[in-house]
Amino acid sequence: MMGEPLEPIFLELAADTAQAAEMLKGQINIAELRKNFVGIEFNRAYDLCRELARQMVIEGRELEAVDKINEFDELITRKGEEEGMLADLHAALLQIKAGLLIHIGETDEALRVAAACLNILALEPKRRDEPFLSVLAALLYDIARVNNLRGQYRNAEREIEKSAKIYERLAKTAPERYGVAHMLAVAAATKAYTSRVKQAEMLARFHEATGAYMEEVSAGVENAAVKLVDSLEQEGKTLMQMGRQREAVQYFTRALKYLTKIEDEFTIHQLELSVALGEALLAVKSSKDKGIHLLNTMLHKASRLNADEVHRKIVDILLNARNHGVDILGFWHKIFPR
Numbered sequence: 001m002m003g004e005p006l007e008p009i010f011l012e013l014a015a016d017t018a019q020a021a022e023m024l025k026g027q028i029n030i031a032e033l034r035k036n037f038v039g040i041e042f043n044r045a046y047d048l049c050r051e052l053a054r055q056m057v058i059e060g061r062e063l064e065a066v067d068k069i070n071e072f073d074e075l076i077t078r079k080g081e082e083e084g085m086l087a088d089l090h091a092a093l094l095q096i097k098a099g100l101l102i103h104i105g106e107t108d109e110a111l112r113v114a115a116a117c118l119n120i121l122a123l124e125p126k127r128r129d130e131p132f133l134s135v136l137a138a139l140l141y142d143i144a145r146v147n148n149l150r151g152q153y154r155n156a157e158r159e160i161e162k163s164a165k166i167y168e169r170l171a172k173t174a175p176e177r178y179g180v181a182h183m184l185a186v187a188a189a190t191k192a193y194t195s196r197v198k199q200a201e202m203l204a205r206f207h208e209a210t211g212a213y214m215e216e217v218s219a220g221v222e223n224a225a226v227k228l229v230d231s232l233e234q235e236g237k238t239l240m241q242m243g244r245q246r247e248a249v250q251y252f253t254r255a256l257k258y259l260t261k262i263e264d265e266f267t268i269h270q271l272e273l274s275v276a277l278g279e280a281l282l283a284v285k286s287s288k289d290k291g292i293h294l295l296n297t298m299l300h301k302a303s304r305l306n307a308d309e310v311h312r313k314i315v316d317i318l319l320n321a322r323n324h325g326v327d328i329l330g331f332w333h334k335i336f337p338r
Contacts, residue, residue: 040085041085042085042088042089042092042130042131043130043131043134043177045085045089045092046089046092046131046134046135049069049072049089049092049093049096050096052065052068053065053069053096053099053100056068057100057103062100062103062104063104065100066097066100066101066104069093069096069097069100070097072093073090073093073094073097076089076090076093077090085131087120088131088132088135090120091117091120091121091135092131092135094113094114094116094117094120095114095117095135095138095139095142097113098110098111098113098114098117098139098142098143099138099142101113102142102145102146107146107149107150110142110146111143111146114139114142114143114146117135117139118139121135121136121139130170130174133166133169133170134170134178136166137162137163137166137167137170137181137185138163138181140159140160140162140163140166141159141160141163141181141184141185141188143159144156144157144159144160144163144188144192145188147159148160148192153192156192157189157192160185160188160189160192161189163185164182164185164186164189167181167182167185168182170182179224180223180224181224183224183225183227183228184224184227184228186228187224187227187228187230187231188231222262225258225259225261225262226262228255228258229255229258229259229262232251232252232254232255232258233251233252233255233273233276235251236248236249236251236252236255236276236280237276239251240276240279240280240283245280245281245283245284246280246284248276248280249277249280249281249284249287252273252276252277252280253277255273256270256273256274256277259273266301266305268305268307268310271298271301271302271305271307271310272310274294274298274301275295275298275310275313275314275317277294278291278292278294278295278298278314278317279291279295279317281294282295282317282321288321292318292321295314295317295318296318298310298314299311299314299315302314
């Protein structure tokens with residue numbers, strides 16, 4: 001299942017949160033809120049709305065958040081000024097509302113709101129500016145989550161792929177803002193695709209781009225990277241079960257690359273992932289020696305980490321390989337001398 005209950009994109013991208021925090025200390029005045037948005041750039045307004053929604057979700061005020069968004073949206077449209085930035089904000093509010101409705105389980109209503117948002121965006125289908133694309137990408141991500149929950153996987157695949165493509169485009173010019181969203185969309189896509197071939201194609205396509213974000217590890221990038229690592233690791237294990245070890249090697253290798261960037265010291269997770277990679281390498285004739293070498297190296301690391309269960313697993317893997325060139329007992333006695 002792609003996405004977690006609290007993982008609509010608008011909850012992952014909040015930037016300027018100070019004003020939202022101040023506003024939450026008392027009751028939110030919708031009229032004053034509207035005044036704050038007149039004349040400011042779209043991203044700042046969008047971030048403020050998302051952060052207000054995020055904070056209210058954290059406080060368990062989801063229904064109140066939906067009501068406040070409705071009030072603000074009605075104020076904008078009632079004034080008849082839904083042009084320019086206010087029109088963009090109208091669409092953005094609908095996207096945020098759809099995400100909130102998904103979070104509280106109102107998926108039918110969420111799709112209705114999403115359709116209304118798409119209708120607004122469709123009024124200017126040739127737009128390719130940042131406000132248009134950022135709202136569309138987030139909306140497609142959320143629609144994909146609903147379709148995935150409903151088992152409509154083909155629709156979910158198309159939507160999450162489009163979302164990822166848009167975030168990739170946005171991230172090329174503003175990686176600090178959209179890099180995390182791009183990584184999350186790629187991670188979600190690996191769960192949404194039912195075709196292993198499509199999964200592999202998408203990961204190969206976005207691998208270089210997502211790798212660039214890891215050069216600068218921030219909290220947001222790190223959280224997104226963890227989700228991407230988990231997704232790659234799970235797909236690698238699934239491919240192993242299907243007997244497709246060569247493809248599994250690629251997934252485990254990518255997962256390990258990301259993991260080593262976000263974990264400074266060698267951890268149990270890195271150990272377990274390295275063992276999975278070693279086992280996959282061992283099963284491919286052309287990389288068998290690499291697998292043996294990696295697993296033997298992991299024997300020593302498992303000992304240093306006191307990871308007895310992982311150590312036993314490595315020994316079992318090597319024994320089952322029936323490779324007479326590996327002195328398993330020799331390694332065992334070196335680590336645990338009599």
